[in-house]
Amino acid sequence: MTALFSPLTIGDLTLENRVVVSPMCQYSAVDGAAGDWHLAHLGTLANSGAGLVVVEATAVEPEGRISAGDLGLYDDATQQALARVVSFCKRNGNARMGLQIAHAGRKASSQRPWEGGGPLPAGEGAWPTCGPSALTFADGWHIPSEMQAADLERVLEAHVSTARRAVALGFDLLEVHAAHGYLLHQFLSPLSNRREDDYGGSPEARMRYPLRVIAAVRDALPNGFPLGVRITGADWIEGGLTPDDAVAFALGLRKLGVDFVCVTGGGIAPNVAPRLGPAYQAGFAETVRRGAGILTRAVGLIATPEQAQAVVAEGKADFVALGRAFLDNPHWGWQAAQALGAEVRRPPQYQRAAPAAWPGIGYR
Template identity: 50%
Template sequence: MSALFTPVSLGKLTLKNRIIIPPMCQYSAVDGKMTDWHLIHLGALALSGAGLLIIEATAVEPIGRISPADVGLWSDDTEAAMGKILSAIRQYSTMPIAVQLAHAGRKASSQTPWDGGQLIAPEHGGWETVAPSAVAHGAHEAPPLALDAAGLARIKQAFVDAALRAHRLGIDVIELHAAHGYLLHEFLSPLSNKREDDYGGNLAHRMRFPLEVFDAVKAALPDDYPVGVRLSASDWVEGGWDVEQSTVFAKELEQRGCAFLHVSSGGVSPLQQIPLVPGYQVGFAEHIKQSTTMPIIAVGLITEAEQAEHIVASGQADMVGIARGILYDPHWPWHAAAALGATVDAPKQYWRSQPRDQKALFGETKIGGR
């Protein structure tokens, strides 16, 4: 039996297999509102047979968007737009859906990647960014505004409000974004957090705000509602955030009832040196998994079914995230199931697509016709 295609639980929620579709920004929203692009994009992924689909980084306030074209969940209008997309998808897919709630911090107010991805100044249609400290991300960028107590309280409440909207929409899981150099990661990393108050300095203080956000979101939701965290396990810069600090953070999250940890890396500094080889982040997931009982999602150039199977079967991680690979091959889980001798969910409209030598791929399907 394939380990990749066995069920796994995230708190009260049981996934049919261990293939996770991570959040992937589409930069296709209008004033934070999802568009028909999201219906096409998410609708296709919801028919892929994966165990869980996570909606892209979703800003909890307007200045928390990476770009002006990011999805948000801060108002009745943004909630209604997301609800419209979810309603359409759920007519045809039973796949559990999560959302990643995020605040981009000092990496906000940026161009879309295909326009260069650079910081947009306020005079050119951008906005003033915020961060733990007035330390710019890039050498030639304007420094962000260091958050004061009122700013911290506002953002914490924005995460709570967005979480309540997500729960009201019937979203199954919430993932808090503490990775890739965005706001919660900026608090964790000594490269971006230069504060001298209770939110900066030693590890306990740098973890304080991300943990406060997690606690506030968890307290606002039903006790058994799954809330997990996306984490950058390393800054890939000497003197930055690393896997040992990540392990301490993971233990703190576990004590607070965190449902899972989604282990990525990098993003906080343009000085990062990342060795891009297959599975380059899996070692971080494995290291953290040895110190926690939380389910762990591994990501990072996982492209082949056998590779994903080995990661799960060997205990390096409990699940694997297939991101860019599933954009390239939206039926990646079908092909993985075929390669590993497993079955996978598929819409009945596609049952006739099973290859002649894979008649059990979609389980006990019965196809008639005349």
């Protein structure tokens, strides 16, 4: 059995393998509601060979959406729309289903990437944004309001409400987004948090609000229900978060009963140039795994089966997430298993294309 295709237990959940479809925003929801695109996109990935599919960053309140096309789970309408997708994937797919929940903070109210990705103009439906401090993401972006006590409580309760809705929908795993420059990351980073109250200043104070939110989410979930957090390994900019900060945050999360972290990087400021390369962020994951003693997932330019296998086999992370590799090849997991001499389940309708049944597989 290869390391990549060995089982992994997270809380009360056991995954068939350590391949994860990373949450990838589709910017295709209508008023936060999932539609046919999500059914087709996620329905395909549910039979991709991955042990887990994590649904894209899903806003906990309308104002927390990155764009008007973002998925949401904050009322009965968005819950009903997503229920159709989750039910389909669980009935017809082999993968377990996870959900990433998020609030965009000062990066909210933006255009879809193919529309430019900048801040929404006032005449195109822009809405007020908020953050830990009244600091813009970049020149020309909306100035967020500094969150006050009522705002902090509202957003915390929104995370809790969304978590409860996710459990009711039948998701197998939940992941809180605290990276990529979104709200909880904004509290963590000294580049975006200039508060002078209990939630700003020292690293411990900057962690306080994210830890409060995640503790409340943990308390709202059933015992044994797997909870993870996507965290930042580095801001990739001088004066920003470092791998040591990631270890400290992961230690705090572990004390709360968080089961795993996914370690990524960047997003707190535009035009940051990370040192790109195959599995370029796996080193962050390894640092956190060794320093915090928590299950860790690696992400970032993991493209080939051999790269994914090496990350797990060498102990850099316990499992890996791939995004664009699955967009490029929705059956990446099947081909990775074949390349590594492993097996994954396929739907019976596709069994005739399995290696043992189709000689043509050797001629690709």
